[in-house]
Amino acid sequence: MKKLTITALALASTMMTTPVLADGHGSKIVDEPLELTIHMHHKRYTSYDEDWPVEQTAREMTNIHLKNKTFGSNTPQSDEAINLLLASGQLPDIIGTSRIRDVVNQYGPQGAFTPLNDLIEEHAPHMKAYFDSHPDVKSAITSSDGNMYYIPYLPDGKYGRAYFIRYDWVEKLGLEIPNNVDELKTVLEAFRDGDPNGNGKKDEVPYFARQWEELIRLVTLWDGRSSGSDTYHDYYVTDGKLAHPYAGEGYREGIKNLAEWYAEGLIDAEIFTRGSSSREFLLSENMGGMTHDWFASTSGYNRLSADIEGFSFKAFAPPASISGKRIEEHRRIPFKPDGWAMGGTNEHPVETIKYFDFWFSPEGRDLVNFGVEGAQYTLVDGEPQFTQEFLDAGPVNSSLYQIGAQLHARGYFQDYEYEKQWSNEFALEGIALYDEGDYLIDQFLGVSLNADEQKVYDKYNAQLRTYMLERQQAWILGTGDVEADWADYQAQLENRGYSKVLEVMQAAYDRQYN
Amino acid sequence: MQKKLAWFLQHMRREWQIYVLLAPTIIWFILFLYKPMYGLQIAFKDYSIFRGIAGSPWVGFEHFQTLFESDTFVRALKNTVIISALSMMFGFPMPIILALMFNEILNQTYKKTAQTLVYLPHFISTVIIAGIVVTAFSPSAGIVNTIIGWFGIEPIYFLTKPEWFRPIFIGSGIWQEAGFSSIVFLAAIAGVNPSLYESAVVDGASRWQMMWKITLPSIMPTIIIMLIIRIGNILEIGFELVILLYQPATYQTADVINTFIYRQGLQGGQYDVAAAAGLFNAVVAFVLVMTANTISRRVSRTSLW
Numbered sequence: 070m071k072k073l074t075i076t077a078l079a080l081a082s083t084m085m086t087t088p089v090l091a092d093g094h095g096s097k098i099v100d101e102p103l104e105l106t107i108h109m110h111h112k113r114y115t116s117y118d119e120d121w122p123v124e125q126t127a128r129e130m131t132n133i134h135l136k137n138k139t140f141g142s143n144t145p146q147s148d149e150a151i152n153l154l155l156a157s158g159q160l161p162d163i164i165g166t167s168r169i170r171d172v173v174n175q176y177g178p179q180g181a182f183t184p185l186n187d188l189i190e191e192h193a194p195h196m197k198a199y200f201d202s203h204p205d206v207k208s209a210i211t212s213s214d215g216n217m218y219y220i221p222y223l224p225d226g227k228y229g230r231a232y233f234i235r236y237d238w239v240e241k242l243g244l245e246i247p248n249n250v251d252e253l254k255t256v257l258e259a260f261r262d263g264d265p266n267g268n269g270k271k272d273e274v275p276y277f278a279r280q281w282e283e284l285i286r287l288v289t290l291w292d293g294r295s296s297g298s299d300t301y302h303d304y305y306v307t308d309g310k311l312a313h314p315y316a317g318e319g320y321r322e323g324i325k326n327l328a329e330w331y332a333e334g335l336i337d338a339e340i341f342t343r344g345s346s347s348r349e350f351l352l353s354e355n356m357g358g359m360t361h362d363w364f365a366s367t368s369g370y371n372r373l374s375a376d377i378e379g380f381s382f383k384a385f386a387p388p389a390s391i392s393g394k395r396i397e398e399h400r401r402i403p404f405k406p407d408g409w410a411m412g413g414t415n416e417h418p419v420e421t422i423k424y425f426d427f428w429f430s431p432e433g434r435d436l437v438n439f440g441v442e443g444a445q446y447t448l449v450d451g452e453p454q455f456t457q458e459f460l461d462a463g464p465v466n467s468s469l470y471q472i473g474a475q476l477h478a479r480g481y482f483q484d485y486e487y488e489k490q491w492s493n494e495f496a497l498e499g500i501a502l503y504d505e506g507d508y509l510i511d512q513f514l515g516v517s518l519n520a521d522e523q524k525v526y527d528k529y530n531a532q533l534r535t536y537m538l539e540r541q542q543a544w545i546l547g548t549g550d551v552e553a554d555w556a557d558y559q560a561q562l563e564n565r566g567y568s569k570v571l572e573v574m575q576a577a578y579d580r581q582y583n
Numbered sequence: 584m585q586k587k588l589a590w591f592l593q594h595m596r597r598e599w600q601i602y603v604l605l606a607p608t609i610i611w612f613i614l615f616l617y618k619p620m621y622g623l624q625i626a627f628k629d630y631s632i633f634r635g636i637a638g639s640p641w642v643g644f645e646h647f648q649t650l651f652e653s654d655t656f657v658r659a660l661k662n663t664v665i666i667s668a669l670s671m672m673f674g675f676p677m678p679i680i681l682a683l684m685f686n687e688i689l690n691q692t693y694k695k696t697a698q699t700l701v702y703l704p705h706f707i708s709t710v711i712i713a714g715i716v717v718t719a720f721s722p723s724a725g726i727v728n729t730i731i732g733w734f735g736i737e738p739i740y741f742l743t744k745p746e747w748f749r750p751i752f753i754g755s756g757i758w759q760e761a762g763f764s765s766i767v768f769l770a771a772i773a774g775v776n777p778s779l780y781e782s783a784v785v786d787g788a789s790r791w792q793m794m795w796k797i798t799l800p801s802i803m804p805t806i807i808i809m810l811i812i813r814i815g816n817i818l819e820i821g822f823e824l825v826i827l828l829y830q831p832a833t834y835q836t837a838d839v840i841n842t843f844i845y846r847q848g849l850q851g852g853q854y855d856v857a858a859a860a861g862l863f864n865a866v867v868a869f870v871l872v873m874t875a876n877t878i879s880r881r882v883s884r885t886s887l888w
Contacts, residue, residue: 155632156635158633176631176633338722339722339723341832342717342721342742342830527856532654532847535655535831535838539831539835541831546832
């Protein structure tokens, strides 16, 4: 009887693997199972788990068996963990972590990581196809010695943040959704004075933001810039020339006006200290009027219409700037500094690169984006569709982490379809609006500095930024006057090495992107 | 030589228990204080984690030069000294005053309750303390602005005003730690010989006189030793609270050496520069302790060594 059961099991398991083989894609990389070691660290999952269903399926499909060799699993800080790993001197075959870009660019040229260019060229058709069609991403992840040392997590979908406003308040006050900066000011003044929440108190907060940097973002309405990428205070690029947004004329004009808005009470008086809970608090207390925040999560607040009569907080097109330009400065970056790399002592580089490539193949992409077929999704007309049961089970993204899908410490290409299937209608409506207007602008994807350039950058950049932010807040809060201080400010930036930093970054940029 | 060895063996055989008791402390010192000193050399090297301490090239005093050429570092140094000096001036006497006050409470239940209440803030995590401070000083809902509002004063956005940072920081530090620090002084007071008080009572001394003439002089050695230790830590400011409370708008008065190291060194991965700043910190602290100890030995004959 026992023998029979085992036979039945064996039969069943061959039946399960058969379709994969029959597909003829030949996703098996090696005939005999091969073990590779991996360090995988992310704040949400601080070590690699062989039991993740996605990993089990991948193992079956590729015959590559990953073994957990993660350092620093007891800390949620991935940068600490990777430093511990590097200091130990024993790198595993694969290293996957958040913020791996700086690490590989710094230590790759010293031999800690295996260069990937030739391997991709020869053994990784799917990744090669991706990089051939995205030369800018390829340039961006290329290190100062001309090699690529990591495969990034590549988010899909362009949109990140958008302007949101209380449509019901605008309507109640007999106004129109603002089309330009002057109309915006009128609307915010009406929010302040017109008591749109109808409680008889002047407690409305016209513009608020979870991150105070989103206040600075408004300088785009005066043709200034606040950042060139999806991180705050970053350099930006126009016509191949790098500059810092906080040194430009538009910025000066923007700050001057924002300081007035702040003084007039159009901006949340506590914007610098209210912090991350401000959106939750001000919206549910029926006090907040407008913000600039993420599409998906901000649209979710429309659930408040159950408690607040008429509540409608939706995205509106970026108001035109003083020169008539409508731009949305924030967007999702096409690649993240997270992903995975190959250790410098890896003895199976060909198998490893083929394994990396597996996740870019159609089967691998479905697996990493949607989970296991039959469990989390089914194929509907050949396209993966989450099962209703899985969608109802709770927050989709955290359920996916738990089964080992959508892990950002892995190099893979996201499929926006995965997110679309659980985005709410207001978010999709807003994205359609932004798509129509084509408001996004090009981003600065970062530069890979060589050792000497890095030294210059390290020496000046931190204190340069400290100074910029100090002056910025002082101007907004009214303890300084941007018009009067401007010449001195420029001179101080120069003193603190602004053009030296710019020079090394420009050199790196020219090397990398031309 | 033979004789000495024999004496040593005999000594060890007789006193070994004491050495066993001493061992954990010595091992702790070697592992956590002496061994890491090897790593201090990265302050003089162009450090790469991957190459390791021994494999990184020497750069001499380059990192120290970088530090002192930076206006931000010099300002941070100045702020550190000012904040420390002020918090010593206002913060150091508080636990002593508290201990003396507790000592005067006769009702035991009341005394225990009061003590527990002032110890409590010590056990609250810094993040929560920062949250309490931010809320208390908020211009719209904070209790401080509500109270000054009763007197017709316009709300002040305290946490963005450079001139308010130090009072708020030092005040919240005192609120959190004064109670707990008073324990050591209470212990010292408990050790005062009761016969001194008895004879004072016989001589008709008032409680006030007993406090000034007996209690304070008796605990003076403890006070001085605590003061010397405190001086040694003058450059060590609890920087978590600074990071949680400061803003670019208040860097001017709030940025201290440790927050500077944090921004420059750890966020940017410049361990060598951070180590140089840390070493500088330690050298200054060493000089300060030596000075304080010498002065104290000359003046009051109390000293750490």
